[in-house]
Amino acid sequence: MAPNFVFPQNLRALEEEPEENRLHAQNPIDIATLRPSQLEEFVKGVSFDLSDKELFCIEEPDVFDRVYSLIRAFSILTPSCKFNLVESLRSNFCVLLPNVDSLSRVSQGEQDHDEDAPVLDRVTSYRNAFKIYTFFLSNVVLAEESNTSSGNNAKVTATSRKKPLINSWNWESQRGRILNLIANSLEINLVLIFGSSDLDENYLSFVVKNAFSLFENATLLKHFDTKDALCRIIGACATKYHYTAQSCASIIHLVHKYEFVVTHMADAVAGAEKKYADGTLASSIIREIGRTNPKSYVKDPVGAENVGRFLVELSDRLPKLFSTNIGLLVPHFGGESYKIRNALVGVLGKLIAKAFKDIEGEVSSKSVRLRTKQAMLEILLERCRDVSAYTRSRVLQVWAELCEEHLVSIGLWNEVAAVAAGRLEDKSAIVRKSALNLLIIMLQHNPFGPQLRVASFEATLEQYKKKLNELEPGIESESVEDGLPSENGTCDGDGSIDSVNDEGEAKEQLDSSTDSALAHVEAGIAHEDSSVPDVGNLEQTRALVASLEAGLRFSKCVSATMPILVQLMASSSATDVENTIHLLMRCKQFQIDGAEACLRKMLPLVFSQDKSIYEAVENAFITIYVRKSPVETGKNLLNLVIYSNIGDQAALECIIGALVSKGDISTSMISALWDFFCFNVSGITAEQSRGALSVLCMAAKSSTGILGSHLQDIIDIGFGRWAKVEPLLARTACIAIQRLSEEHKKKLLLNNGSRVFGIIESLITGFWLPDNIWYATADKAISALYTIHPTPETLAADLVKKSFGSVFNCSEGDELQNDIDNGIRTVLTTVHASKLSRYLFVISHVISFSGLGPDCGFCFIVKGHINEMALRVEDDDERISNLAKLFFHELSKKGSNPIYNLLPDILGKLANQNLKKESFCNIIQFLIGSIKKDKQMEALVEKLCNRFSGVTDVRQWEYISYCLSQLAFTEKGMKKLIELFKTYEPALSEDSVMDHFRNIINKGKKFAKPELKVCIEEFEEKLNKFHMVRKDQEVTARSAQIHQQKICGKECFVVARNAGEDSADSYSSFFLVFSASNIRLNHLYVLPERIYLFLLFYTTDVEVVGPSMERRTRSLNDASNSELVAPEEYLGSSSEVAESEPDGIEVKSPDVNVKGAFKSSDKKNIMKNQNSDISAITRRNLRSKRR
Template sequence: NLRMSWDFLVPVCVGDLVKTGGINQYVVQDVVPPKHLPSYLSKFKAALRSQGSLCILEHFDTGYSVLQHCNSAELAVKEDTLELLVQVVSGLASSLPEKLNAVKMSVYLLCKLTETFEINLDFVSLAQGGKKGKAGGEGLLQWDSEREKVLQALVQLLQLDIRSLWNLSLVEEEFIRYSSDGGVLVNSTVSGLAVLIQLGGVTSHFAVIQLLQHFEQLSSVFAQAVAVWSTEYGVRAIIGEVIREIGQKSSEELAREGSGVKAFASFISELGSLVPELMIPNISVLIAHLEGESNTMRVAVCEVLGEMLVRVLCGDGLDESGKADRDRFFDTLQEHLHDTHSHVRARVLQVYTRIVNSKALPLCRYSEVMELTVGRLMDKSINVVKSAIQLLAAFIAHNPYSCKLSSADLKKPLEKETTKLREMKEKLEENAPGEDELHTLKKIYILFIYFFMLSHILPNDETKANTSSLNESWVLLALTGSDEDTSELSQNLPPTPQKEGEKEGEDGELKKQEMLVQYLRDTETFALQVERAISVINSMLYWKTTSVVQEAVQFCVTVCEFSVANSVSGVRKMLPLVWSTDAAIKDAVVQAYRRLYLNPQGDTIRMKAQTLVDSLSELMVDASLGTIQCLEEIVQEFFGSSSNLQSTVVQVLWERFTGKRETSGLQRRAAVLLLGMAARAEREVVLSNLDTLCSVALGEKVTEDFLLARDAVITISSVVMEDPYWQSFMEQAVRLIYFLAESPDQLCSRLLQRSARLLLDQIAEGGEINKDVGQMQEGSQESNEQGEQVNCVCLAQLLALCGCVAFWQVSHLERSVSAELRRRRGETEEREEKEKGPSSKAKQVANESAMEEELGLIGASAEDTEAELIRKICETELLAEENLLCAFLPLLVRVCSSPGRYSHPQLTTAACLALSQYMMISPSVCEENIRLMFTVLERSAFPVVRANAIIALGDLTVRFPNILEPWTQNLYARLSDEVPSVRQTAVTVLTQLVLKDVLKVKGQVSEVAVLLIDPEPHITSLALNFFNELASKDNAIYNLLPDIISRLSDPERGMTSEDFNTIMKQLFSYITKERQTESLVEKLCQRFRTAKTERQWCDLAMSLSLLSMCERGFKRLQECWECYSDKLTEPGVYQPLLSITAKLRRGAKPQFKAQVDEFEKRLTAVHTRGLENVESPEMDEENQKQGGSTEKTVMQTPQPARGRPRTKRGQNLAMMKRRMKRVSAFT
């Protein structure tokens, strides 16, 4: 009883529990020191075993002490406390009655300690550790599993009806607050949130709104919790209350930033997907937001309407109210297909896509929604267009009409059935009673009414008397319209039931015919809309937006799979996209054709292979050359991938080609062409049966089918043409011609002419290609420039040949022709000497020296003349208009400058290499194309092209250094290329250029220094070798180091401190001379003045610490005190300089050691107290007392030789700073 005489009140902050509280309020009596906590925890544990969970009432102070010393307490202590509290809370779940204080106290401690574990940065790495192990030292806590235990204990407790512990079952708001504080419970368990909402009672919907605004990222969890409470706990009112609260939010409030509109939108959207039937009664409140400014809320409401239409308001069993709601919701969605915001339009289209896929769209709305969707294809927003394409594909996949018939095919049946309906109506009108008969029937009807009223108004006797005399005549009049006897007529009339049956039958037939006509009209309308959509979407196949093209391709596949009329047009139109430079588009087209033609159906592999060959053969039959070339890329993709069908398909193709199975000539030709396509991916497909191919197609029966022979030759040439070793063979063959042939230029000229003629013949034969591709691309948004087309491999080989000829022609002129000119000049001079005859010996001796000098000058002048002659030939004759080499230069420039049009890797590589070889001919050609070559170097999508360009530009730098000198920075830029092979090539080329003194070594060498930390070991070794070789040059690295440091420490580069230190350690290892060290100390100290950021200060200080500091360098460091003294408050500057003193102190002489110690003291003083305090007069007096006169003190700060003494103004500023600092310290 005494124990329960106080009440535990949840404090606002943790420290309040130690203060004196009010009457009967619990106060912590004893905060246990950290070193005594283990023993107190042992007592807590023993009490838990003996007393159970109520022991918390006596040992709360122990848990509070752990919480109070959380930052200093050992990890094992906190772990033990956490385990004890989990056991206490778990135990309380079975003994809750009359234990309110124990509940609040234990839950409070557990939640607060859990919050500390979550927030404290010391436990960020705990999740990465292993299971705690106290025996092996301080282990790491697996917090994820421990958190789960905490949450399980809390949820187990809160799921009980603990509200009865409070007066009037009203739970304290503070208890709810700290139970969910930090969002830990909310973030981890839906049931936990549901329980917290339940604890809140009538204010729970306000709590949901408040939590949504504070935890926007958890809106989905809140929706699940509300759904759980409404379904499992039976409290459905919560949904209406929350929706009304959100619905009452004004449009202006939701438009403000931070209003929680995203959380509200996500909440109602998720709630609509969970319990749409419970939201229908309150949906009218949300529909008001469709007129608001928040597009996010409009999207959410439309999504909720879609969920209701799909899951609740669907089917034929709806009552009148449900049908009205359904129609109203559909009308609302249709209105927002024209919403002002593109995101809303796109989301509404996606909602309709789900409705159509779920078959929840009424048939009467198909035509209207379809028309609106086709209109959205012209939307300005790409996302809306994509969503419209997806919806149209869903319409076609789930349509109730027949898509296989075109609108033209439906016209005749519709006209026929419409005529039949009109005839049936005319026939019924003829059989209908005339006007006189209708008038008589009307009189009879009125008479019967009169008798009926008379029989009820008059007395019975009068009625009988009046009716007895008129019975027969009135009855005749009522039945026949006349009072005469019509017995004969009545005998001839058919029975009444038979007449009614005939009438019902005629009406039924008429209704059936009307339904048939209406169905045909709807089908025709749908077919017209589909045809219009196909036409528009086909034009999108060549849009610049990749995602739209991908959606258009998928739409074409869908309409083709459902055999929609005119669907083949889109499939054929997207064929040229297999040559697209965009990998995503190319992959989409390849996958589309793989899905349509390369996924055969069959029970066995053999049947699947035959089906595949049949479908491909059908495409090949009567196909133009353009179509065949496009299909070739598709077939190559199939045979280039791994498939268990490939070997069987090849076998079936060979069987058809050789005639083992009865096949037509067209199928045999298709088979041999398909074999050629397969051979481009796997050459052995043809080479292994080359003899069979030649004997069947080119044997004795060749005259029977020349087309088969032609296709066989095409197949063989396609295999040989793309041999990967052809390039090296060609280069060595041309080189051999120029070394051995008597007139290599003429021979190579004939070789080029013949190769060009063969290429032109191929263009002439393929004249249909351009026409066919042009038809495919008609109406495209991005039509390619029309021109003759040729095989890219053939063109690449021709360009490679002309480039190789140009290169060896120049080499031939500069070596062989130049040597021949020198030889001929020597023979001429020798012949002239003989013709002059012998001269007097004395005269010869007297003029010997003069003659030698004269002969030397004559020889030099002659060599210059020969070199000028060769240069003139290269400049004017090699690329003259009449020379064959000149004809290829414009083509090379065009291919290199149009990477989008000429995107074939082999063609681009050959053209780039050939252009660089042309640029070797003369300076004028080099200057004209140097910008284009560097553009290729920077922007080419192929790494091999960039690598070749680097090598070529390196050769051009050696040949024309003055032209390449302004472009040096662009060469260094490739050192940071994303592809390792390009970086490796760049560093190799630059190493040769720098070490051979072709390029001047400048600050760009910092890019090579970055490669010292490259992830590729081979590149790192190349960079290391570069600096090793560069270090052999006098003062090379010494001169570059300051610039390298500045560039690498630039904040825009973003290099980490670890990488910077790694690079600097390597570079400073090359500085071994004392004079270099002394000079570098001064240069680096001076750079402190221009450094702007703390990171740059730290990098400079680190660089100073890496120098092998000597006594002269230390003296220079003292002299430059003014440069860095104001930065010493930064630890990154202070620590490296302090390490310098530690190095200098080792093995130093006593006198020098004393200077180092004094310098270290001053460093420490400035670091701890600031520069102003160290240089104050009080400090100067103290220095005088300790070290004598300041004039003789070694540690007096000297002025730099080229520095300026501090002016009076500067002294005043320093004094003002010190005064301000003292005032701030006083205040």
């Protein structure tokens, strides 16, 4: 009997001499020394022996050595040799596996005859062969994969290339067959050959280790057969053979390390649970992840993201098992890693969607599962207020998925809608985007009906409330919306679930009642019938009223967001604008109040320079207004023009012109518009006719031939009797004349020229048009005149003369004098002022069209005063503020954005003004927001850093650092900031400045590459270090000053002037406060020079207060041998010194401030010698004072 085979640590370890009696390679052959022909013969011999002898001949030393030699040199074998060897090993192993069952039956029969020895020998041989085949085939896979991944393909000689067997070696298919064979070997009953259900530890370790190593190859996992075999191997070893702990650790390690392995590992774990009905592996993995310290995920963001994705994938595959273990992961909601929190939110969404669909079993188990579901929903609502914008966004996405799958009950619907509406004002763009998408999906899948007008809901609700009151006599009517179950059951105060048994009935009743409500709401809208259809008994009516109340709340909630949506359309984020437009389109579809007005405010966005915004506006316009029916499209467009202001009409002109060019507005739609203009459609008003002509004029900008086909209609209707009914119709006709093609202009001059010019003259010189319309009409009429008339100057001169005559008519002057005498001067003067205004209007337009001074221009010089314009951004008047913002918005479009050059000047001027900090921040933030180019941002970093050098004011330091924090830092900009450290080093002592620099560092870390991130972290350490050093210096200086003041208070004394002294240099009165180490002088009068020199000579430090002493200090400094020294810092106030007079009057020296100090080279020695003299002089002066 051959020795036992034990799995070695590696292939070459088989050549080592074992200490025990184990099977090993005794005489391996060096395959590299064989010639190709010899190698072919050698492989054929091995293959023949394997196929000719018994299955367990592989344990024979000779066969074992030869197979080992070939496996060791497998990478250098020719393809044909590889194929022959692998096929021989694989076929033998395939035959060996079914024999295990037959061996079991034979052994059972022989055991009955008490012949155990042959059976045990046979089992040992089978076990050896099983291990050897597994070992060699696994090494074939490892060798070939290593060879493939390294790119070192086996060298094939010229002789071997000519053989047809070269094409028979397809490694991908062979790899799948080998791994599937190993997986099959693990799924059969191995208890007999291994003796117990726990297989050989070395065998399991070898198989699992190799399987996990293959999982590290992303290319290999793309092949289904290979991946499926690996998943089966992992599942069998971990679950069937209880190799759980090691497998769990390896799975978590691979998930942390490789992103691509996440879904495959989830498949392996889920496959094991389903195949063996054992969730031990999945539970162990969840338990280990739950035990992990949340702080470790902060340090490894990539690993955290992979683990999060794995949890989501696993919860999707095993929702019921995961729901029983979710409590292990809930503590991670309190961790700092937002990626884990995002994943847990996704897990909750999967569990709510899948784990509670089929709730079976006893009432107690149902109650537990329903409570679990309710707790998950509460967590999702709570996470909408997470500190991380990414988590808030993910929660809203999960709610959108649940709404899309109709998993949110009516009782919870309005709560979710309120959360989504509130998140529209979130500071993060990604949260706003998710909130907009959630509202879109909630509208699309709302359970209340296709029409959500508030008035309709209120009317229908009122009717059914009356119906309910009739069914409930004597009971006070109240809102029954609270009666709607938030989920499948309701919780009482103790947390128990009520009415679980009636769950299905209640849900069915609620759904049917909701459907009835929708049907009756639609019927009421369509027929405006006041009758109330009978919906059933009392409970059904209550449910119907509850659903109507919920629908009314939802409609009001969405309608209340319209002002916010208008603001979002002005957002600088393109995603905000696009998603807001999509939401407004959905709101209009469901007839939400205010949606139509908001959509009109979308039109100016067509001028946006962002292509995505322009396309969103255009697509929305086509969807809403350009229908398949030409008549409906025409009516939509003319109504849109009628109720639009000038700005909206300019936007409409741009959109309609583009659509005509693209062919989205067809000829049939143009024909429908002509029908509206020509009153060919019944019920058309003059206003609608004017709107149709306006749309045609807009379309004519892209296709000038549109207007020529109905030229006579334009003249007859536009300048005919309908113009008196709708005065603006004449103005629109003038615009149409201007936009005629050259061919049609000539035709107009030939057929109707005199008539048209006469009408234009009457429009300008007549008084039949109201003032509010005349100016706009005259403007277009004069433009039309200069557009189509061959010699417009002649006609314009006549117009000016006639307009002059209408103002300064003599008869009218006589009437004016009479009216003045009658005391109505003010009224008539106003009337003629209006005429004069018209006359001046005509003159100005004629001059502008005559071409006088074409080279004249205006240049506004704003340099040096631009800060005044910037101040207006925060003006109290909203209109002025908006105009100032518009000014800078337009200025930013000129050239290379002048704001970039003006910003440092604006910053300097604003910092010197008495401006609130909040206003300053808002102005600077707005201005920096208009700078988009990275190069300009990088240059601003250098400019702003250099401004630190010339500034010592703490406030300006704070303002400059705030500006820096608002910039968008690129890699180059961040490096420049680090290089210019010396410029702002003095400002780092201020906490506010440090806060702004910390904001810069935090922004830089978010998207920095690993190399730059290291530099940023080093820079952060440097900043913190210098900040602490500066703070320590301040504390030390403050402590020294306080100590100095205490000493001064103990040793000081008062010296008064001797009034009786007759010296020529009489001294002015003063108080002198000094000590041996410090003399502080606070003068009341001028200090004489001799006293000043005395103090200068005898003291350590002198402090002089007052401008006269400062001047004298400077003048005497050159003459003395003392050195002027400026103190570093003095804080606080000096101690007050009091000397009691005999009469009880207390004399105090006032507080003084430090201005300067002097130092003598021999001051210490001199002070020591003169100390006694000073004390004597002082005592004599005090005695003389008292006398």
